[in-house]
Amino acid sequence: MVRIGRLPRLLAEWVLEPITAGDTARWHRYDWEQLRYREWVELGPCHALVVDGCAVGHRSLAPYLSLLVWVSAPATLRAKRLAQRFDWEMYEPHAAMWAAQESSLRSGDDVTTLADLIVDNGLPELAGVARFDPEKEFVYWENGEVRREFARSSDRRGHAPPDRARDQVTGS
Numbered sequence: 001m002v003r004i005g006r007l008p009r010l011l012a013e014w015v016l017e018p019i020t021a022g023d024t025a026r027w028h029r030y031d032w033e034q035l036r037y038r039e040w041v042e043l044g045p046c047h048a049l050v051v052d053g054c055a056v057g058h059r060s061l062a063p064y065l066s067l068l069v070w071v072s073a074p075a076t077l078r079a080k081r082l083a084q085r086f087d088w089e090m091y092e093p094h095a096a097m098w099a100a101q102e103s104s105l106r107s108g109d110d111v112t113t114l115a116d117l118i119v120d121n122g123l124p125e126l127a128g129v130a131r132f133d134p135e136k137e138f139v140y141w142e143n144g145e146v147r148r149e150f151a152r153s154s155d156r157r158g159h160a161p162p163d164r165a166r167d168q169v170t171g172s
Helices: 004-020 059-064 075-083 088-106 163-170
Strands: 025-031 036-043 069-072 117-120 137-142 145-150
Touching: 004 025, 004 059, 004 088, 075 088
Parallel strands: 069 117
Antiparallel strands: 025 036, 137 145
């Protein structure tokens, strides 16, 4: 069984160090239903990589990160969303143990202090939280600040941010 406390080290060794060096990353896919490692997965060298999961913002991984986005929501809302997952029946027997392990992993390591951007994914009723409608506008990071632009009326999904902002996000 995987121990969540090992994830930052494994992420660094298997993925981030090789990608940083321009090599192929290999990681052991974990089968959450069978609670065991399965096949090895390979990812060739790349210029940009998006990684998600509970270990990503760990302080030990900071040297590998060009941009850290933290998505936040109240604990009660996260629990409700978790119980609505398609795989909740498989997840439920382990939920308390995994939550305790994640809490332990996070103790003394406030990801929000390392995050370049914090996205509130909580309830719209939260007071004082700036929200945006992805159908009408987009938000991006530029020159150390969050920028927001409204989409042109002819372009429902918005338009690309200036090249330098896109380059900061992708690391190109």
